[in-house]
Amino acid sequence: MENRKGESPMPVFDLHCDTLTAFMSPLRCRDTLNDPCSAFALSKVQTIPWCQCCAVFVPDGLTPQEALSYYRYHRDSFQRQVQGCQGQALACTTAREVSAAWEQGKTALVLTVENGSLLGAGLEHVEELRRDGVRMLTLTWNGENALGSGHETDHGLTPLGKEAVRALEETGIVVDVSHLNDAGFRDVLDIAQRPFAASHSNARAVCAHRRNLEDWQIQEMVMRNCIIGLNYYSPFLRSDGEEADFDDLYRHICRFLELGAEDCLALGSDFDGADLPPCLDDCRKVPALAEYLMDRGLSHSLAEKLFWKNALDFTQKNWR
Template sequence: MKYFDLHCDTIEELKKRGENFLNSTTQFTIQDQERFEAAVQCMAVWVPDSIRGRAAVEFTDSHLAYLETLVEMIPERAVLADSASELQKGVEEGKWVFIRTIEGGAALGGDLEKIVHFAKKKIKMMTLTWNGENELGSGCAGTGGLTGFGKEAVKLMEENGIIVDCAHLNDAGFEDLLNITKRPFVASHSNLRSCCEVPRNLREDQFVELVRRGGLCGINLYSRFLSVPDQKGEGERELLFRHIYRMLELGGEDCIAWGTDLDGQITCDPSLGSPFGAASFGTYLAERGIPEGAVKKFCFENAYRFFQSYMR
């Protein structure tokens, strides 16, 4: 099986627990590596809204350094890719391929020059916000759109090869983003609001626009983004299926991918809560009548094609 996941928060958990990829107790694990034909994971450094200025940059740098140290321990099994050719090579060699990303534009510490800094550190994708407010704009807990700083940041990210990730952004910010972005962007770990009415999920018209612009939407495993409480008890596989099915109805066959959010303090069906668990969900989709081609696109091909095109 092939697997490409657009988002997990494993770096922070590993650093906090003092663990590495060989002794980890995190949801993300490399344990079932031999069962994958290809395995790619975007590894996000999550920067809390409360960390500001230089401290935010240092926080991000230290987590990136931790990730690099852990990957250096297992060169036979994992590689950090920062170009399309490295991505391809890592997949062909059967390694776990990791891509460096950031969750939370607070990482910039309010300094646009840090976009170049993080581009040099091989960051390939960054969310503009987390839930709260930062220098770039407000997340889904707030109402304001992108700030002037945020709009400038989008422009510079695109110029410097950092893919814009709209996960966590609020509706006003999404609208602003549509007006300024020139390249396809990503919602790395967001589901559909029509299936589960929470601000972290995308409205259907937002999803359709993401499709139209050639972007990607990563499906989040978090149970609270799958259903509102009164739907509980239906089983998370069924709920997950509904989001994917509706996205396919909306024309999203070439847009959907995994964005599991593993290790992001999420609760989910334990049988799904690992790379192997999530990847195995493809079998369930096929059993439920989703065509094999669409399942393959969702589990791997869409994200692989996108990063092959836009990672430089």
């Protein structure tokens, strides 16, 4: 696959997908990371230098101990799948390892966690997550857990949640504020000493969904050298109920750029975690987005920042 200039395809560094835990039906492929029915699959990106952050998505409603067991089950699945596809992919925990995987023509896979409810079982498990190679963790999903509240409620971080932010930073796991509500975001601002992430969140000024980031939140993240991944889910891209297209992503990108986020903006697809619009419902369609953005006037260097350079730079500075 080549781009319009006959060059090699632009690398992709995607901060979030749910592929690892999305397909639990016996009718689907046991090896979720290479299921041909999925939006992201290793076999689909072999011609593209690709880094995919793969979240263990922990549903709301589990007890902390149930959430911990659930996490361990899917961590083991991730490790088994990576072991079985070493010719195609490598598990990575540093920017250097990501670059090395690309140099070998392999996909870089990174383990993350969506919903920190498992830490309700004890903050000693932060060390376990780090040993497992987890590099990023969202504090909540949509509802409440032992750490705080997602966008469906208005409560901020709990005392345990505030301790968790400190413990994650001390251990070198990036705090992820996607799904966190505004009160919890303010609590993170009060506590965080290191840059954090919003792995799959868009601009609320363009689409007024509570899952998206307010302008003041984006500006705070820019000042703190954080990273923000663009989400492809239509209801987070536009408010009228219609399917999104490339132009909707372009409008969000323009808003982020107006707020100074040129060096903070990345991709956070939400592959296999949401019904995505036809233009981006398969990872093989992502290179066309780069071509579209450059046709709309984004420079090649800016497209590279968005597609991979910003994320790789963030990981180089913050994945310890």
